[in-house]
Amino acid sequence: AKAANKGGVMHFSREMNNHLQESMWLDGGLRQALQEGQFSLHYQPQVCLRSRRATSVEALIRWQSSERGMVPPLSFIRYAEDSGLIKPIGRWVIREAMAQARRWSSLPQPLRISVNLSARQLGDPELLSDFMAAMQQHGFKRSPLDIELTESCIASDEGRTIEIMSALRALGVNIHLDDFGTGYSSLSQLTRLPLQVIKMDQSFIRAIPADARSMALLRSMVAVAQQLDFQIVAEGVETDSQLDFISEIGVDLAQGYHFARPMPADQLEQWLQQHGK
Ligand code: C2E
Ligand code: CA
Numbered sequence: 497a498k499a500a501n502k503g504g505v506m507h508f509s510r511e512m513n514n515h516l517q518e519s520m521w522l523d524g525g526l527r528q529a530l531q532e533g534q535f536s537l538h539y540q541p542q543v544c545l546r547s548r549r550a551t552s553v554e555a556l557i558r559w560q561s562s563e564r565g566m567v568p569p570l571s572f573i574r575y576a577e578d579s580g581l582i583k584p585i586g587r588w589v590i591r592e593a594m595a596q597a598r599r600w601s602s603l604p605q606p607l608r609i610s611v612n613l614s615a616r617q618l619g620d621p622e623l624l625s626d627f628m629a630a631m632q633q634h635g636f637k638r639s640p641l642d643i644e645l646t647e648s649c650i651a652s653d654e655g656r657t658i659e660i661m662s663a664l665r666a667l668g669v670n671i672h673l674d675d676f677g678t679g680y681s682s683l684s685q686l687t688r689l690p691l692q693v694i695k696m697d698q699s700f701i702r703a704i705p706a707d708a709r710s711m712a713l714l715r716s717m718v719a720v721a722q723q724l725d726f727q728i729v730a731e732g733v734e735t736d737s738q739l740d741f742i743s744e745i746g747v748d749l750a751q752g753y754h755f756a757r758p759m760p761a762d763q764l765e766q767w768l769q770q771h772g773k
């Protein structure tokens with residue numbers, strides 16, 4: 497038993513060591529990425545199911561590392577949040593998306609851009625001034641950007657969260673709740689918050705058409721969200737049968753590989769032209 501225990505400890509510390517090394521690499525790498533401009537934004541259209549037009553896009557960060565090539569956000573956002581680097585990274589995202597919104601303001605149809613915010617950013621006292629400074633720099637009186645928050649952003653201090661959300665609302669920011677259905681909040685709790693859009697988590701869309709229980713759950717969540725006057729987005733839509741089902745149950749907007757992958761701004765412009773926008 498002793499030997500096995502010892503083996504367990506050794507295994508554990510090797511994992512710790514790998515984790516530490518990865519954190520150290522990320523720390524240097526992310527700082528360098530900020531300095532050397534290795535981040536970019538890709539944009540994925542959100543299509544209105546009624547008009548079949550893209551009315552908005554989600555901005556998703558991309559990191560082209562000189563050492564490792566393209567590093568997916570899921571392998572660095574967590575570290576960025578824990579270390580606090582998410583603040584300068586998030587500030588870069590807001591500025592870059594605002595600059596893009598300026599370039600797209602001459603499109604024939606308005607296109608809103610939503611950016612993802614981490615809990616740490618929502619708690620950052622400078623978030624509002626960052627937003628206002630970026631708006632001012634690009635000549636916007638009302639924000640062309642919306643934000644996507646997850647339930648974890650809201651959990652901690654509801655009063656303060658509502659205050660920040662309301663201040664952003666006053667700038668013209670629409671607030672989307674991301675990954676809904678994976679946390680513990682109910683739709684009725686959400687009515688206390690100044691939210692406009694509910695984004696059903698990908699796991700519910702992935703369950704179509706095989707998992708009847710998840711589909712029933714999705715159908716009822718959409719029905720309640722509709723009653724409460726939220727706009728409803730389905731993300732991760734990949735197949736015809738998924739599209740048929742979400743259209744039938746009353747989802748407003750859809751996003752996913754079925755329509756387009758996230759892509760650089762110039763490719764998105766071509767996509768918009770080809771799709772009759
Ligand atoms: P998310 O906000 O839930 O974004 C949706 C993810 O699903 C994106 O992954 C997107 O590329 C992917 N996706 C879109 N359509 C489909 C589909 O049809 N099928 C499948 N299987 N996946 C699809 P991505 O770009 O790797 O981003 C992962 C996560 O990283 C995001 O999840 C978000 O939580 C975070 N993230 C991305 N950009 C930012 C950012 O600028 N700031 C912050 N704080 N987080 C970000
Ligand atoms: Ca999102």
Ligand code: CA
Pocket residue numbers: 674675695697698731
């Ligand atoms: Ca999501």
Ligand code: CA
Pocket residue numbers: 675
């Ligand atoms: Ca997610």
